[in-house]
Each structure stands twice: as C-alpha cells, then as structure tokens.
Amino acid sequence: MLDIxxxxxxxQAVARALADKGDAKAVQExxxxxxxxxxxxxxxxxxxENLKAERNRSSEEIGKAKRRGEDAPEQMTRMREVSDHVKxxxxxxxxxxxQILHLLQELPNLPHPSVxxxxxxxxxxxxxxxxxxxxxxxxxxxxxxxxxxxxxxDMERAARIAKSRFAVMWGPxxxxxxxxxxxxxxxxxxxxxxxxxxxxQMVSAETMLRTGQLPKFEDSLFKTVEADEGRTLYLxxxxxxxxxxxxxxxxxxxxxxxxxxxxxxxCYRREAGTYGKDMKGIxxxxxxxxxxxxxxxxxxxxxxxxxxxxxxxxxxxxxLALPYRVVERCIGDLGFSAEKGYDVEVWLxxxxxYREISSCSSYGAFGxxxxxxxxxxxxxxxxxxxxxxxxxxxxxxxxxxxxxxxxQEADGTVRIPEALGPYMAGIDRLTPRR
RNA sequence: GGAGAGGUGGCCGAGUCGGCCGAAGGCAGCCGCCUGCUAAGCGGUUACCCGGGCCAAAACCUGGGUCCAGGGUUCGAAUCCCUGCCUCUCCGCCA
Numbered sequence: 001m002l003d004i005x006x007x008x009x010x011x012q013a014v015a016r017a018l019a020d021k022g023d024a025k026a027v028q029e030x031x032x033x034x035x036x037x038x039x040x041x042x043x044x045x046x047x048x049e050n051l052k053a054e055r056n057r058s059s060e061e062i063g064k065a066k067r068r069g070e071d072a073p074e075q076m077t078r079m080r081e082v083s084d085h086v087k088x089x090x091x092x093x094x095x096x097x098x099q100i101l102h103l104l105q106e107l108p109n110l111p112h113p114s115v116x117x118x119x120x121x122x123x124x125x126x127x128x129x130x131x132x133x134x135x136x137x138x139x140x141x142x143x144x145x146x147x148x149x150x151x152x153x154d155m156e157r158a159a160r161i162a163k164s165r166f167a168v169m170w171g172p173x174x175x176x177x178x179x180x181x182x183x184x185x186x187x188x189x190x191x192x193x194x195x196x197x198x199x200x201q202m203v204s205a206e207t208m209l210r211t212g213q214l215p216k217f218e219d220s221l222f223k224t225v226e227a228d229e230g231r232t233l234y235l236x237x238x239x240x241x242x243x244x245x246x247x248x249x250x251x252x253x254x255x256x257x258x259x260x261x262x263x264x265x266x267c268y269r270r271e272a273g274t275y276g277k278d279m280k281g282i283x284x285x286x287x288x289x290x291x292x293x294x295x296x297x298x299x300x301x302x303x304x305x306x307x308x309x310x311x312x313x314x315x316x317x318x319x320l321a322l323p324y325r326v327v328e329r330c331i332g333d334l335g336f337s338a339e340k341g342y343d344v345e346v347w348l349x350x351x352x353x354y355r356e357i358s359s360c361s362s363y364g365a366f367g368x369x370x371x372x373x374x375x376x377x378x379x380x381x382x383x384x385x386x387x388x389x390x391x392x393x394x395x396x397x398x399x400x401x402x403x404x405x406x407x408q409e410a411d412g413t414v415r416i417p418e419a420l421g422p423y424m425a426g427i428d429r430l431t432p433r434r
Numbered sequence: 435g436g437a438g439a440g441g442u443g444g445c446c447g448a449g450u451c452g453g454c455c456g457a458a459g460g461c462a463g464c465c466g467c468c469u470g471c472u473a474a475g476c477g478g479u480u481a482c483c484c485g486g487g488c489c490a491a492a493a494c495c496u497g498g499g500u501c502c503a504g505g506g507u508u509c510g511a512a513u514c515c516c517u518g519c520c521u522c523u524c525c526g527c528c529a
Contacts, residue, residue: 049498059510063453079509
C-alpha cells in the first residue's frame with residue numbers, strides 16, 4: 001500500500017511513476033477519487049472532532065456539577081443530541097475511510113528509478129549468467145519423458161486420484177525431492193543466516209488480504225469449506241504468505257532487523273487461465289514444494305538485502321551445478337507490490353530455454369505498510385514501516401525438472417548432483433525401475 | 435466437549451461505587467549528573483494513530499481517537515451489557 005501523503009504531496013509524480021505498471025488511465029482515476037474523498041473526509045473529520053471536543057468539555061462540566069450535588073438537565077439534553085449527531089458522523093467517516101483504504105490498496109507500488117522500462121517479460125534485462133549448458137551427444141529429453149522413462153514420475157495415476165496438474169513421484173525420485181528441500185534449508189540456515197520456520201499451510205482470509213493475495217487473486221487460490229463460513233481458510237500459494245504475515249501489527253526493534261526467515265512448504269495454486277501452458281510434467285502443478293525466503297528489513301537496507309537474497313538463490317543452483325541466468329524484471333513485469341525484482345532462470349536442455357526457478361522482490365515500505373509491520377529506530381524516534389522482501393530459494397518442483405533434464409544420460413539414467421550426496425543415502429544415479 | 439479466569443503502553447503490571455485515567459508502579463530505552471573502568475547510584479524523560487495551526491521539514495502548539503475486535507447503555511466507558519476472536523487453569527476425551 002502506498003503512503004497517502006505521497007498522493008497528497010505530488011499526485012502527478014505518482015501517476016507518472018505508475019503509468020507503465022498498469023492501466024495508466026485507471027490509476028489516474030483512482031488517484032483522483034482518493035484525493036477527492038480524502039479532502040472530503042478531512043472536512044467531515046474536523047467538524048466531527050469539534051463536536052466531540054464540545055461534548056468532552058460539557059461532560060466534564062456535568063461531572064463536576066454532579067459531584068457538587070447539582071444537576072444539569074438542559075446540558076444533558078443538548079449533549080444527547082450532539083452525541084447522536086457524532087454517532088452518525090463517525091459512521092460516515094468510517095465508511096469513507098474504508099473506501100479510501102480500499103482504493104489505496106488498488107494502487108501498485110512505485111518502481112524504483114533503477115528499474116528498466118518495458119512492458120512484459122520479453123523486456124526483462126539479463127544481468128548475469130553462470131555456468132555453461134552441457135553439450136549433449138543426444139537430444140536431451142524434457143523432464144516428464146525422463147521421469148516417466150525412469151518409471152518414477154507418474155502423471156496418469158496422479159490425474160486419476162486427483163486431477164490433471166498433479167504428480168506422483170516414486171522411490172528415489174521422491175527421495176530426490178526431499179533431499180533437495182533438505183539441502184536448500186541447510187544451506188540457507190547454516191550459511192546464509194536464515195531462521196527456519198514451520199508455518200500453517202492454511203491461513204485466514206484476513207491474512208490473505210494483508211499479504212495482497214485477496215481480493216485480486218481469489219481465482220488462483222484453493223479454499224477450504226468450513227461449517228462457519230466466516231472462517232474460511234485458504235491454502236497458501238507460497239510460504240511467503242504466512243511468513244510475511246508473521247509480524248503483522250507488530251512493532252519490532254531496529255536491533256533485531258533484518259529478520260531473515262525461510263520455510264519449506266507445499267504450495268497450492270489453481271493455475272486458472274493457464275490451460276495449455278506447461279501442461280506436461282511437474283513444471284506447473286497445482287501442488288508443489290518450495291523453500292521460501294522472506295526478509296523484514298529497514299527500508300534503507302532493502303536493496304542490499306535484495307541483492308544478497310538473489311545471491312542466496314543463485315548459490316543453490318551453483319552448488320547443484322545447474323546453469324542459470326539472472327534477469328532484472330522490467331516495470332511491466334515487476335508485479336503489483338514490487339519496487340524492484342530479479343528472476344533467476346535455470347537452463348532446461350529439454351526445453352532449450354532458461355526458465356524461472358526463483359523470483360526475488362523488494363516490496364520496500366509498501367509491504368510493511370500493507371502488513372502493518374513497523375520498527376522503532378535504534379536512536380529512538382517515531383516508528384517506521386519495515387521493508388519486506390521475498391524470494392524463492394528455490395522452487396523444489398522446478399529444481400527436480402532441472403536436475404532431470406541437465407543430468408540425464410543417453411541410457412536413460414539420471415545422475416545425482418554431487419552436493420546432494422549427504423542427502424541421498426548413497427544413491428548417485430536414478431536408474432529405470434522395472 | 436464441560437466448568438472457570440483473563441486479554442491494559444516496547445515489556446511486566448495496578449486500575450476502587452462509570453467522570454479528577456492515556457492510565458499508578460516496575461522493567462527497558464533516552465538525556466544529564468556522579469563514579470579509575472565495569473557494576474551500582476541520583477535527577478529528568480519516553481505510548482501510538484489521525485486532523486488542524488505553524489511550516490521546506492522537524493520540533494512545537496492545539497483538537498480528536500485508541501486500554502483484544504465489533505456493537506450497545508450513558509451527558510460521559512479501560513471500568514457496565516452483548517457478540518466474536520484469542521490466552522490460561524481444571525475436568526473429560528482422543529492422539
């Protein structure tokens with residue numbers, strides 16, 4: 001959520017900055033309405049506060065009179081009217097405030113000036129590349145073929161017991177999944193300074209609102225059905241949701257910042273509107289595992305924290321010897337809440353492309369304001385909103401895809417990356433089961 | 435599932451028969467004094483949010499709101515009533 005003061009001070013600058021991020025006209029319009037309503041609300045607010053001041057004064061006088069043993073019937077009658085009036089005005093104010101808040105929440109974050117221009121992911125800017133894609137003496141196959149040939153990836157039975165876009169992994173492949181998650185968590189907690197958390201995988205509608213998932217992305221969430229409709233729980237689409245909601249409404253002390261959290265959870269996504277896209281295998285499924293990284297920092301350090309977070313994600317791929325590139329997302333591809341962000345894309349020989357395996361974003365104070373996470377500055381002074389960041393470190397499902405494709409051999413076997421040695425109980429190669 | 439207790443400032447905690455309570459006291463923080471260092475001690479100070487004034491901004495002044503949340507009673511609610519959420523204790527039950 002943007003700071004409304006930004007709009008009051010220079011709405012044109014905000015409108016210009018947001019022009020490329022969404023529907024420029026709609027944004028312009030929203031800003032106009034917000035300012036109009038804000039002005040009106042403040043007028044009513046002043047009026048109301050004057051009445052309240054009068055009421056407070058009067059009530060005090062009445063109190064004093066009563067203690068003297070006197071009575072003040074006329075005053076009480078008059079204040080009764082004032083009170084009724086105030087009640088009505090308060091209700092109006094509440095309504096106006098809610099509307100303004102609602103509109104404010106529809107405005108996306110301002111892109112940082114360093115973010116490259118552009119409309120879609122096609123305009124993202126490659127910032128670095130690591131590793132050399134392996135030369136195959138045969139045509140490398142896509143992961144679903146490799147997995148199915150191994151007899152370890154079973155999309156058919158998964159579709160039968162659930163529906164399409166679900167998977168069953170057998171034996172050593174299943175173990176590979178677990179090994180990858182374990183490896184990533186160990187890396188981030190032991191070497192990158194993150195604290196591992198175990199969090200709810202279902203959260204309240206309120207939490208979904210506070211983390212920006214609702215109302216916009218209702219279509220892409222799975223929700224549960226409960227007897228009490230008011231308490232519907234949603235399955236998390238990413239651990240970012242519970243992690244970034246963790247300190248909602250809290251006041252942190254600067255000395256404890258930045259907080260670096262990581263959590264391994266399944267993620268559930270409806271993937272509505274993606275029919276026909278990445279239909280094969282486990283690249284885009286309704287359920288997948290992910291190790292998530294979340295940071296809560298001071299706004300001043302947010303960009304440094306973003307850079308180190310990307311580095312943390314890269315390290316996972318480097319240890320697994322998987323070639324990747326990093327692109328900086330352009331304004332159009334930045335997303336609603338981000339002020340700056342990078343995607344890490346892993347090389348997939350089966351597709352002959354680099355594909356996203358991690359997305360790291362800095363939300364800045366926009367995230368802290370929306371989630372109401374503040375900190376008290378070290379030297380004292382007024383509380384400030386924290387900056388929030390998040391990134392994948394990494395999506396386990398897609399890492400499996402990358403391993404299957406990059407480590408496949410002509411004979412249909414798949415080698416296990418060396419870094420996973422300690423986690424695979426001596427298995428160094430996946431060989432077809434019979 | 436049954437019975438009871440409770441949710442107060444960064445933290446702990448007091449709030450009597452509704453008014454003099456944004457709230458005693460403590461801890462922690464900050465400023466100053468003192469002290470070879472440290473520890474201790476002494477004095478002062480510190481809630482948050484939103485308007486308005488002033489204004490480049492802060493400070494400051496001023497008004498309002500906030501004692502889990504939402505309603506209600508009342509001239510006036512941290513204090514009374516209702517609902518919800520959460521926590522704790524005891525009993526039962528299940529793992």
